[in-house]
Amino acid sequence: MGRNLSSLKLRQNGNQQKRESKKEIKKIANTQPKKHDSESSSLIYPNGDTAFKSILSARFCSAIWLHITDCDETFNYWEPTHYLVFGKGLQTWEYSPEFALRSYTYLLIHAVPAKIYQKLFNPNPLLIFYFVRCLLGLLCSFVEVYFYKAVCREFGVHVGRMCLAFQLFAAGMFISSTAFLPSSFAMYMLCTACAAWWTEKYEFAIFATALGSLLGWPFAALLGVPIALDMLFVKKLYRTFLQWSAISAIAILVPMVIIDSMHFGKLVIAPWNIVKYNILGGAGPNLYGTEPFSYYLVNGFLNFNFVWVLALSTPAALVLSHYFVPSRNKSTLTLPHYISLSPLFLWLVIFFTQPHKEERFLFPVYPLICLCSSITLDIVQKLFFRVWSYIKTFPQGTHYLDTTSFIMIGTFIITSLLGLARVYALYTNYHAPLDIFMELNRYPGEGKIPETAAINVCLGKDWHRYPNSFFLPNTNWNVRFIKSEFDGMLPAPYSQTENGTKIIHSHFNDKNQEEPSLYFDIAKCHFLVDLNLGRESVLEPIYANKKDQWRVIKSIKFLNVEKSHRFFRAFYIPFISDRYLTYGTMHLLQTIKQSRIK
Incomplete structure (x- = not known):
C-alpha cells in the first residue's frame, strides 16, 4: 500500500513538472518576435478589410464589364443552368446520359441562388445572369483576401502587398475571377488550399483541394500533390x-453521385467520366484543336504582361538569392520556396506539354503567378541593393526597401497600366455580342413584340459568340442555329419534359461530328445576329446587304483580328491603337416579314 502511494505521488509530481515545463516553453515562445514582425511594423500595407474592399471592387467590375471569353462557359454552364432555373436551355453532348462528363451538382450551387432570386423577385433573366456573376466575384474576393493574409504571414508583408497589387490589376485575374467555369472554381479552391497549407491548417487544405478537384475540375487534384507530399514525407501526418x-x-462525392445520378437517370461519377474521356482511352480533347508550345507563353503575357515574365523567372531568382543575398532571417515562415511554390511549376510542366491548350486551363494557378512574380521582384530589389552597397556606402541598419522602392513602384506602374490596357481592349473589341443581345430585351418591354410571341433568334457563323439564354427576354424566345461553314457538333435544346436531363438523343456524339438535323430554316427566323468582316461565301453571306429580307436594328463594332496589329489589338494605347485597328460590324437584323411575329 505504501509503495502504491509513493508511486502515485511520483507520477503526480512528474505530471506537474511536465505541465510547468510546457507552460515555461509556451511563455518563452510568446516572448520571441514572430516572423516578419519587424518588417510589418515598418511597412505600409493594406489590412484585411482594405484588401477585401479593393478586391471586391475589382471583381464586381469584372462581373459587370467582362464578356464571355469562352464558348464552353456559355454552352456547358450557363445554358444548362438556365434550364435548371427556367426549364429551358441548350444541351451539349457532355450532358447526354450516354457520356455524362459534366456534373449537375456543380451547376446547382449556382442555379439554387439564381432560382431563389427568380422566385422572390421575378426579375428580367438578364439580371439573374449578373446576380450570379456578382456572387462569383464575392466568393473570389473572400478566398483572395484569405490568400493575401496567408502570403503576408508566410512570405512577408512586402511580398504580400505586391502580390495583392498584381492580383488587382492583372487582366488574367479580371477574366478568371467571375468566369462560370470549373477551372475558375479550382482557382478559388487553390487560393483556399494554399492559404490553409501555409498556415498549417492541413485539414482545411485537404478539403479545399478535394472540393476543387471533385466538385470543380478533376485535374486540379494535381495541385494538391505538393500538399500531400509535405504532409506524408516531411510532416509525417499520416x-x-x-x-x-x-x-x-x-x-x-456521395452527394455528387446521388444528385448526378438522379439527373442522368443512371449511376454517374462525373469526375471519373471526364478523366476517362481525356486520358484513359476516350476520344480526347485533341478533336477540338491543338496549339504549339508557345501558346501559353503568349497567352500568359497577354493576361499578365511582365508579371508573367517575373513569375517564370522565379526559379532562377531563387537560385541567385541563395548564393548572393545574405540570409539573416528566413525568407519564409513555414515552408521552403521550392515546396510552397511547386504547385505552379508542376501545373505548367504538365499543361505546356499537352497538345490541346486553352486559356482557361491555366486559370487555377493565376494567383500563384502573382505570388511568384512578387517573390522575384523582391529578390531583384535585394540583389540591386547588394550591388549598390558595393558602389555606395549606406548608414548602418539601412533596409534594402529604403533604396529600392523605385523598382517596385516602376514595376507596378508599368504592369498595372498594361493590365488596364488589356482589360479596356477586351471590352472595346469584344463586348458587342452582349450589347447586341441586350438590345433584344427592349422589345417585349416596349410593346414592340407581344410577351407571348414565340420568337426565333438565329445565329450562323457566330454561334460561338452567343452569350447565353439569360440574355433573351423570356422563355418564349428561342436561339436557333443556321448552316454556316462550321461543320462540327452544335448544342441542341433540352427536351422540355420532366425527365429532360435523362433522355439520350441520337443527335449527340463525342466525335465532334456535324449533325444536320440541328440546323434551323432561316426562313423561320425573326431575328438574325451576324458579324460583317467584309468577306462572304455561299454559306456565310453578308446578311445586312440583303435589304429585301433583313432590316438592320442595331450595329456595334467588333474587332477584325486578321486586319489589326497584334500588339495594339491586345493592349489599347490611347491615341495610338485606333490607327492600327480595323473593326467589322456586328449586326442585329430583323426580318422584313413582320406578319410572322404574332
Whole structure:
C-alpha cells in the first residue's frame, strides 16, 4: 500500500513538472518576435478589410464589364443552368446520359441562388445572369483576401502587398475571377488550399483541394500533390492525411453521385467520366484543336504582361538569392520556396506539354503567378541593393526597401497600366455580342413584340459568340442555329419534359461530328445576329446587304483580328491603337416579314 502511494505521488509530481515545463516553453515562445514582425511594423500595407474592399471592387467590375471569353462557359454552364432555373436551355453532348462528363451538382450551387432570386423577385433573366456573376466575384474576393493574409504571414508583408497589387490589376485575374467555369472554381479552391497549407491548417487544405478537384475540375487534384507530399514525407501526418482525405471524398462525392445520378437517370461519377474521356482511352480533347508550345507563353503575357515574365523567372531568382543575398532571417515562415511554390511549376510542366491548350486551363494557378512574380521582384530589389552597397556606402541598419522602392513602384506602374490596357481592349473589341443581345430585351418591354410571341433568334457563323439564354427576354424566345461553314457538333435544346436531363438523343456524339438535323430554316427566323468582316461565301453571306429580307436594328463594332496589329489589338494605347485597328460590324437584323411575329 505504501509503495502504491509513493508511486502515485511520483507520477503526480512528474505530471506537474511536465505541465510547468510546457507552460515555461509556451511563455518563452510568446516572448520571441514572430516572423516578419519587424518588417510589418515598418511597412505600409493594406489590412484585411482594405484588401477585401479593393478586391471586391475589382471583381464586381469584372462581373459587370467582362464578356464571355469562352464558348464552353456559355454552352456547358450557363445554358444548362438556365434550364435548371427556367426549364429551358441548350444541351451539349457532355450532358447526354450516354457520356455524362459534366456534373449537375456543380451547376446547382449556382442555379439554387439564381432560382431563389427568380422566385422572390421575378426579375428580367438578364439580371439573374449578373446576380450570379456578382456572387462569383464575392466568393473570389473572400478566398483572395484569405490568400493575401496567408502570403503576408508566410512570405512577408512586402511580398504580400505586391502580390495583392498584381492580383488587382492583372487582366488574367479580371477574366478568371467571375468566369462560370470549373477551372475558375479550382482557382478559388487553390487560393483556399494554399492559404490553409501555409498556415498549417492541413485539414482545411485537404478539403479545399478535394472540393476543387471533385466538385470543380478533376485535374486540379494535381495541385494538391505538393500538399500531400509535405504532409506524408516531411510532416509525417499520416493519420490526418488519410482521415481527412476519406472525410472529404465521402462528404463531396456521395452527394455528387446521388444528385448526378438522379439527373442522368443512371449511376454517374462525373469526375471519373471526364478523366476517362481525356486520358484513359476516350476520344480526347485533341478533336477540338491543338496549339504549339508557345501558346501559353503568349497567352500568359497577354493576361499578365511582365508579371508573367517575373513569375517564370522565379526559379532562377531563387537560385541567385541563395548564393548572393545574405540570409539573416528566413525568407519564409513555414515552408521552403521550392515546396510552397511547386504547385505552379508542376501545373505548367504538365499543361505546356499537352497538345490541346486553352486559356482557361491555366486559370487555377493565376494567383500563384502573382505570388511568384512578387517573390522575384523582391529578390531583384535585394540583389540591386547588394550591388549598390558595393558602389555606395549606406548608414548602418539601412533596409534594402529604403533604396529600392523605385523598382517596385516602376514595376507596378508599368504592369498595372498594361493590365488596364488589356482589360479596356477586351471590352472595346469584344463586348458587342452582349450589347447586341441586350438590345433584344427592349422589345417585349416596349410593346414592340407581344410577351407571348414565340420568337426565333438565329445565329450562323457566330454561334460561338452567343452569350447565353439569360440574355433573351423570356422563355418564349428561342436561339436557333443556321448552316454556316462550321461543320462540327452544335448544342441542341433540352427536351422540355420532366425527365429532360435523362433522355439520350441520337443527335449527340463525342466525335465532334456535324449533325444536320440541328440546323434551323432561316426562313423561320425573326431575328438574325451576324458579324460583317467584309468577306462572304455561299454559306456565310453578308446578311445586312440583303435589304429585301433583313432590316438592320442595331450595329456595334467588333474587332477584325486578321486586319489589326497584334500588339495594339491586345493592349489599347490611347491615341495610338485606333490607327492600327480595323473593326467589322456586328449586326442585329430583323426580318422584313413582320406578319410572322404574332
